[in-house]
Amino acid sequence: MTDAAPRRRGRPSRTQTEAAPATRDRILDAAREEFSERGYEKTSVRGIAKAAGVDSALVHHYFGTKEQVFEAAIEVAFAPALAAPVAVEDGPLDGVGERLTRFIFGIWENPATRAPLLAIVRSAVNNETAAAVFRRLIAAQLLRRIAQQVDLPDAELRAELAAAQLVGVAMLRYVIRVEPLASADLEAIIARVAPVVQGHLTLP
Amino acid sequence: MTDAAPRRRGRPSRTQTEAAPATRDRILDAAREEFSERGYEKTSVRGIAKAAGVDSALVHHYFGTKEQVFEAAIEVAFAPALAAPVAVEDGPLDGVGERLTRFIFGIWENPATRAPLLAIVRSAVNNETAAAVFRRLIAAQLLRRIAQQVDLPDAELRAELAAAQLVGVAMLRYVIRVEPLASADLEAIIARVAPVVQGHLTLP
Numbered sequence: 001m002t003d004a005a006p007r008r009r010g011r012p013s014r015t016q017t018e019a020a021p022a023t024r025d026r027i028l029d030a031a032r033e034e035f036s037e038r039g040y041e042k043t044s045v046r047g048i049a050k051a052a053g054v055d056s057a058l059v060h061h062y063f064g065t066k067e068q069v070f071e072a073a074i075e076v077a078f079a080p081a082l083a084a085p086v087a088v089e090d091g092p093l094d095g096v097g098e099r100l101t102r103f104i105f106g107i108w109e110n111p112a113t114r115a116p117l118l119a120i121v122r123s124a125v126n127n128e129t130a131a132a133v134f135r136r137l138i139a140a141q142l143l144r145r146i147a148q149q150v151d152l153p154d155a156e157l158r159a160e161l162a163a164a165q166l167v168g169v170a171m172l173r174y175v176i177r178v179e180p181l182a183s184a185d186l187e188a189i190i191a192r193v194a195p196v197v198q199g200h201l202t203l204p
Numbered sequence: 205m206t207d208a209a210p211r212r213r214g215r216p217s218r219t220q221t222e223a224a225p226a227t228r229d230r231i232l233d234a235a236r237e238e239f240s241e242r243g244y245e246k247t248s249v250r251g252i253a254k255a256a257g258v259d260s261a262l263v264h265h266y267f268g269t270k271e272q273v274f275e276a277a278i279e280v281a282f283a284p285a286l287a288a289p290v291a292v293e294d295g296p297l298d299g300v301g302e303r304l305t306r307f308i309f310g311i312w313e314n315p316a317t318r319a320p321l322l323a324i325v326r327s328a329v330n331n332e333t334a335a336a337v338f339r340r341l342i343a344a345q346l347l348r349r350i351a352q353q354v355d356l357p358d359a360e361l362r363a364e365l366a367a368a369q370l371v372g373v374a375m376l377r378y379v380i381r382v383e384p385l386a387s388a389d390l391e392a393i394i395a396r397v398a399p400v401v402q403g404h405l406t407l408p
């Protein structure tokens with residue numbers, strides 16, 4: 001019920017406006033925490049509000065529905081990954097596979113950036129609404145931008161197959177933790193994965 | 205509580221023995237159904253027993269703990285995938301990438317075999333016990349056997365990186381359903397993915 005409540009109308013009061021950035025961030029932090037711990041389905045706007053020490057109405061006021069709070073929380077958690085297209089364009093096209101591979105593994109190897117990413121993946125795998133948000137975000141902000149830089153026929157499909165190799169390694173290494181992949185030397189993995197990513201993106 | 209109950213000791217009664225195969229299958233069907241619908245964490249032995257129309261003690265008698273019921277249910281759901289090593293050995297090594305790729309996508313493209321697979325992936329992503337069962341099963345029964353047939357240095361790592369490409373495509377195409385990958389022609393995907401799987405398995 002609460003989740004579907006419309007965004008609160010009207011201008012926020014003066015106090016709200018002044019407190020806005022801090023409160024908004026506090027709600028976002030609480031949302032990330034709640035979604036990470038409970039997953040999308042079991043998280044409620046009421047729970048997020050409680051964890052942030054605010055009223056549910058304020059959460060709706062800033063973000064709207066639960067789906068919109070999730071999208072905002074994802075965007076923050078996903079911010080490091082969303083910089084991938086910058087890594088891609090930052091050099092010659094024949095090194096794009098290695099740059100992208102190093103960039104993505106850099107995020108997964110760092111526990112601080114891995115945890116929120118893992119939470120998103122878990123929610124997206126389990127819930128259709130969360131999957132839709134994830135889909136929209138990675139498609140529009142990540143894969144499409146990489147595809148634009150590759151600029152070949154089937155560039156989007158190419159970007160997705162390259163992403164699939166990276167997603168699959170991340171799943172088996174960091175989520176399911178299959179050995180020997182989970183403990184393998186990162187450079188050994190990069191040496192085998194980067195040419196695949198390069199191939200998907202640029203080989204005829 | 206119930207989940208941790210020990211396997212019931214003693215010989216089953218005569219009636220139990222006679223009814224065994226049918227009852228065991230009915231419990232397994234119910235378990236697969238329950239794990240699919242609720243995921244590992246929310247499923248209980250009591251719930252499985254209820255769905256199968258038997259007493260919880262009988263579930264413990266046949267399978268043991270919840271983890272063991274899960275493992276038995278996975279093995280059934282995973283049976284088609286566990287035949288992959290047969291597909292791998294069934295021809296020359298330079299066609300192994302395409303054979304394995306076609307085999308795995310064959311399972312994912314068929315809704316009847318996809319659904320239970322999806323349920324396992326969901327559980328494994330969300331729960332450490334389920335992940336451990338999954339890990340044990342795919343490592344021992346799938347990846348290690350493929351590695352044995354490849355018979356090169358790092359064969360297990362190779363098999364896992366090949367699996368990672370297939371897992372990643374399955375995630376993006378069937379679970380998250382990112383476009384254009386989700387609607388792309390299967391042969392177009394196989395044309396790009398099979399050489400990658402081949403390369404991981406056999407290239408120097």
